[in-house]
Amino acid sequence: xxxxxxxxxxxxxxxxxxxxxxxxxxxxxxxxxxxxxxxxxxxxxxxxxxxxxxxxxxxxxxxxxxxxxxxxxxxxxxxxxxxxxxxxxxxxxx
Amino acid sequence: xxxxxxxxxxxxxxxxxxxxxxxxxxxxxxxxxxxxxxxxxxxxxxxxxxxxxxxxxxxxxxxxxxxxxxxxxxxxxxxxxxxxxxxxxxxxxxxxxxxxxxxxxxxxxxxxxxxxxxxxxxxxxxxxxxxxxxxxxxxxxxxxxxxxxxxxxxxxxxxxxxxxxxxxxxxxxxxxxxxxxxxxxxxxxxxxxxxxxxxxxxxxxxxxxxxxxxxxxxxxxxxxxxxxxxxxxxxxxxxxxxxxxxxxxxxxxxxxxxxxxxxxxxxxxxxxxxxxxxxxxxxxxxxxxxxxxxxxxxxxxxxx
Numbered sequence: 001x002x003x004x005x006x007x008x009x010x011x012x013x014x015x016x017x018x019x020x021x022x023x024x025x026x027x028x029x030x031x032x033x034x035x036x037x038x039x040x041x042x043x044x045x046x047x048x049x050x051x052x053x054x055x056x057x058x059x060x061x062x063x064x065x066x067x068x069x070x071x072x073x074x075x076x077x078x079x080x081x082x083x084x085x086x087x088x089x090x091x092x093x094x
Numbered sequence: 095x096x097x098x099x100x101x102x103x104x105x106x107x108x109x110x111x112x113x114x115x116x117x118x119x120x121x122x123x124x125x126x127x128x129x130x131x132x133x134x135x136x137x138x139x140x141x142x143x144x145x146x147x148x149x150x151x152x153x154x155x156x157x158x159x160x161x162x163x164x165x166x167x168x169x170x171x172x173x174x175x176x177x178x179x180x181x182x183x184x185x186x187x188x189x190x191x192x193x194x195x196x197x198x199x200x201x202x203x204x205x206x207x208x209x210x211x212x213x214x215x216x217x218x219x220x221x222x223x224x225x226x227x228x229x230x231x232x233x234x235x236x237x238x239x240x241x242x243x244x245x246x247x248x249x250x251x252x253x254x255x256x257x258x259x260x261x262x263x264x265x266x267x268x269x270x271x272x273x274x275x276x277x278x279x280x281x282x283x284x285x286x287x288x289x290x291x292x293x294x295x296x297x298x299x300x301x302x303x304x305x306x307x308x309x310x311x312x313x314x315x316x317x318x319x320x321x322x323x324x325x326x327x328x329x330x331x332x333x334x335x336x337x338x339x340x341x342x343x344x345x346x347x348x349x350x351x352x353x354x355x356x357x358x359x360x361x362x363x364x365x366x367x368x369x370x371x372x373x374x375x376x377x378x379x380x381x382x383x384x385x386x387x388x389x390x391x392x393x394x395x396x397x398x
Contacts, residue, residue: 066342068350068388070313070381086374087314088357092277093123094360 003028016042097176098127101138103177105129110121112168112182116206127178132183134168138178139292145223146178148172151291154217163208164288164361165280175230186280186289195229197276199306199319201286201366205279207332209288210299212269218242224272224293224303225348227342229256242371242379246357247383252389257387262347274302299334303327304348308356311349312381334343357382368385 001010014029018038021030024086077087102119106129109117113131125140139148140397152170154160166182174181191196192259213222233250255261258391271278272293280287309315328337335341342349358377371379 038331040395064340065317066311066312066346068347069311069382070377084372084374084385086360086372088191090275090309090374091194091197091361092191094232094273094275094277 001030004030018042097160101127101176101178102129105136105180106131106168108173108175108182109134109179112136117182130185133356135183135185137181137183138175139181141178143179143292145179146171146334147183147295148292150218150220151294151395152181154220154294155291157214157217158333159212160209161207162285162290164294165210165282167291183289184282186287188280189276194276195316197319197324198279198286202274202276202279202307203323203325203327203332204330205286206274206302206334207270207286207327207330208331209271210268210302211331214267214269215295217269220269220295223270223295223301225270225297225304226256226351228273229253229351232355232362233358236358236365236375237362238365240361242357242361245375245382245386246354246380249357249385249389250354251388252386254347256347258350266300268299270295270297270299271302275305298348299332300344301348301352302347303334304355307345307349308352308381312353312377314377352387353378353381353385 001012002008003010003023005028006023006026008023010021010030010051012026013020013022019032020035021032023030061073069094106117109129109131109192113136115130115132117129117131120130120135123129127138149172152167152172155164155167162168163188168182168184171182171183196363229250234246236246237373251257251365252259255265271288271290273290273297278288278290280289281287303324306315306320309377310317310320324335324341328335331337335344337380357375357378360371360378364371364375
């Protein structure tokens with residue numbers, strides 16, 4: 001087979017099931033019908049396998065809660081303690 | 095004229111001497127009297143307060159190493175009025191009690207970090223900081239035998255170094271405020287500053303973080319406020335906890351102790367007012383219950 005560009009001799013290689021014709025003169029490459037698609041598919045499979053893993057979930061706060069702490073927080077106002085008299089008293093007094 | 099009127103009259107005369115406006119009584123805790131005379135406040139300390147430690151603390155409070163950290167008294171002198179110790183301070187603007195959600199957690203944390211960085215050797219000699227001894231005193235104020243009181247006493251008994259459990263590890267000997275809460279800061283000259291040297295001294299600075307730590311652990315303080323406080327303390331180089339990683343190794347005992355103290359105070363107050371514990375107070379009792387379980391579990395592991 002002759003190179004369509006420089007009329008040089010084209011040599012056939014096979015790599016992972018894909019036929020590649022390369023010109024000995026200008027090093028140009030000729031792909032048969034469907035081979036470009038095959039290469040694209042193989043490339044995307046490779047990327048999936050080697051993709052960097054998804055970032056891990058954000059770590060828990062660097063300084064967590066103690067083992068004897070409240071299992072379910074009482075803040076957040078389910079009884080609106082933020083203005084509760086004894087909470088405010090405790091916040092401000094000895 | 096009652097004894098308290100006599101005291102207020104005498105404080106008013108002191109206020110006129112140092113201040114610049116007619117004296118008025120400010121609301122404060124029941125055992126302390128505070129009069130404001132314009133730019134100064136006159137404080138009658140709690141009955142029975144010891145004079146010598148207060149004199150040492152007043153001298154330290156005047157030291158330049160604490161400028162911008164602790165409010166400087168108008169005079170180092172400790173006066174006496176009707177058997178009460180009296181000190182004179184500049185007037186400041188306290189944290190707004192009506193907007194606790196806007197409390198300046200970061201400013202408090204930074205001030206504490208800066209105080210903890212002052213070497214006690216740089217100051218005139220100081221007594222031990224307050225904190226640990228108060229826990230037992232407040233627990234002893236509970237006079238009944240209710241289920242809540244038994245839980246608080248059991249929790250107190252398992253606190254290392256305070257109840258019947260032995261202390262663990264060395265106690266740091268650093269400068270500490272000794273009684274920090276949101277009432278211990280005022281705005282003065284446009285900046286927040288710590289007030290009240292009554293419990294300042296040498297001890298474990300982790301106790302100054304113990305109240306917010308206890309509130310956070312009990313689930314009463316919004317975790318965001320806690321993390322802002324702790325983050326600001328660490329960012330300022332605060333030495334009471336390691337710069338990163340788990341702060342609870344250092345905070346655990348003081349925070350548990352303050353939980354016990356706050357629960358005991360709540361029980362005593364509810365009994366005095368002849369009422370049931372409210373929701374916030376009950377949360378403290380529940381936390382004491384968990385402290386007992388947690389400490390018992392640790393103990394059984396340690397003895398295996």
